[in-house]
Amino acid sequence: MRRAVVILPTYNEAANIQPLIERIFQVAQTINARWELHVAVVDSDSPDKTGQIVKDLISQYPKLHLITTKKEGLGKAYTTGFKTVMETLQPYVLFEMDADLSHDPQKIPAFLQEIEKGADFVIGSRYRRGGSIPKDWGIDRKIFSISANLIIRLGFMKPHITEWTNGYRAIKTWIIKKVLPQIQNYSGYVFQVALLDNAIKSLAVIREVPIHFVDRKNGVSKINSFQYIVQTFFYVFTHSPFIKYVIVGFIGFVIDFLFAYLFIHFLHIAKVLANTFSAEIAIIFNFLMNNFWSFKHKKIVGGMFAYLKKFIFFNVVTSGSIIIQAVGMAVSLALFGDRVYNLLNIISIQGWIIYKVFIIAFLIIPYSYFMYNKMIWKEK
Ligand SMILES: Nc1nc2c(ncn2[C@@H]2O[C@H](COP(=O)(O)OP(=O)(O)O)[C@@H](O)[C@H]2O)c(=O)[nH]1
Numbered sequence: 001m002r003r004a005v006v007i008l009p010t011y012n013e014a015a016n017i018q019p020l021i022e023r024i025f026q027v028a029q030t031i032n033a034r035w036e037l038h039v040a041v042v043d044s045d046s047p048d049k050t051g052q053i054v055k056d057l058i059s060q061y062p063k064l065h066l067i068t069t070k071k072e073g074l075g076k077a078y079t080t081g082f083k084t085v086m087e088t089l090q091p092y093v094l095f096e097m098d099a100d101l102s103h104d105p106q107k108i109p110a111f112l113q114e115i116e117k118g119a120d121f122v123i124g125s126r127y128r129r130g131g132s133i134p135k136d137w138g139i140d141r142k143i144f145s146i147s148a149n150l151i152i153r154l155g156f157m158k159p160h161i162t163e164w165t166n167g168y169r170a171i172k173t174w175i176i177k178k179v180l181p182q183i184q185n186y187s188g189y190v191f192q193v194a195l196l197d198n199a200i201k202s203l204a205v206i207r208e209v210p211i212h213f214v215d216r217k218n219g220v221s222k223i224n225s226f227q228y229i230v231q232t233f234f235y236v237f238t239h240s241p242f243i244k245y246v247i248v249g250f251i252g253f254v255i256d257f258l259f260a261y262l263f264i265h266f267l268h269i270a271k272v273l274a275n276t277f278s279a280e281i282a283i284i285f286n287f288l289m290n291n292f293w294s295f296k297h298k299k300i301v302g303g304m305f306a307y308l309k310k311f312i313f314f315n316v317v318t319s320g321s322i323i324i325q326a327v328g329m330a331v332s333l334a335l336f337g338d339r340v341y342n343l344l345n346i347i348s349i350q351g352w353i354i355y356k357v358f359i360i361a362f363l364i365i366p367y368s369y370f371m372y373n374k375m376i377w378k379e380k
């Protein structure tokens with residue numbers, strides 16, 4: 001029999017915690033005999049005595065546990081909970097669930113079913129078909145939640161993962177063990193994004209089940225929206241391989257120009273040769289930066305020979321972009337003409353510059369990113 005432990009972080013959930021625990025243990029009676037369900041409440045010393053309510057319920061529910069922590073934010077509560085539960089209960093799966101009745105325990109069997117089918121990390125998604133956010137949310141809250149998830153999805157180039165921020169999940173213990181060192185410094189709500197990001201980078205099999213999110217009826221939300229938005233965007237910006245790859249590409253472009261200029265004006269090397277050298281320097285820079293920064297979670301292994309092989313591939317992929325540039329430019333010139341555009345009658349700009357920007361943004365960047373992920377920094 002495998003053990004699943006539902007971790008419920010609480011801060012002032014006195015009005016919600018008892019009905020929630022009762023509902024979870026009702027569901028526990030209906031799940032198949034392969035699973036044994038426990039509940040661990042991680043209470044940050046709530047002044048409203050949430051902890052005491054849980055303590056009083058333990059005699060009635062032997063599979064209920066209470067962990068008490070200081071008030072240090074949601075992320076810290078979860079990491080403390082994970083560690084304690086892994087040491088004391090040897091779970092196979094850990095659940096995250098809000099304790100304000102926003103997450104329906106009836107969904108637990110659906111999560112376990114996905115685990116049994118081979119998932120390592122099951123996300124309860126409000127944005128998958130069949131899931132929902134509350135109808136009565138104000139338009140501002142709807143726009144905020146939808147766009148935040150969309151931006152994270154695109155920032156990480158993982159469009160098939162529809163939900164990053166919600167905390168109803170089932171996660172196999174090995175993943176938590178593996179990513180704990182990377183996530184334990186995220187004390188706030190951004191912890192949820194960091195946990196999923198690290199699980200993906202650990203090659204966890206991710207699945208989603210649709211959920212209906214219900215607004216809390218008792219108590220108040222503890223989220224600090226402003227801090228949350230800032231931390232989330234900062235996290236995506238500093239951890240997205242795609243954004244790093246774009247930054248590296250841009251710096252590589254500047255390096256190419258600088259060296260070409262240097263070679264031509266100071267070393268008086270012929271222009272064609274100078275540009276060939278500068279391009280190769282930029283290519284070497286891009287290769288190293290992508291390997292040790294953008295795609296460092298999939299760094300090349302296997303010594304000098306493996307590096308050399310991948311570096312040659314890298315040059316082949318880069319040659320591909322030169323061909324795309326050439327064909328793209330020829331097609332653009334033929335379609336739109338070799339002419340000057342007057343933008344709002346303020347500045348005039350040569351057509352080829354506009355075409356080049358579009359070719360780089362919509363063809364070269366996606367092409368190279370796709371090829372790097374498929375040929376050079378493959379998931380192992
Ligand atoms: N232990 C603990 N739980 C927290 C803390 N902050 C939030 N929670 C719990 O995390 C869950 C989600 O928080 P909530 O305030 O409902 O956030 P919202 O749903 O995003 O508005 C609830 O069960 C909270 O009680 C904290 O600092 N410590």
Ligand SMILES: [Mg+2]
Nearest residue numbers: 098100102216
């Ligand atoms: Mg809530």
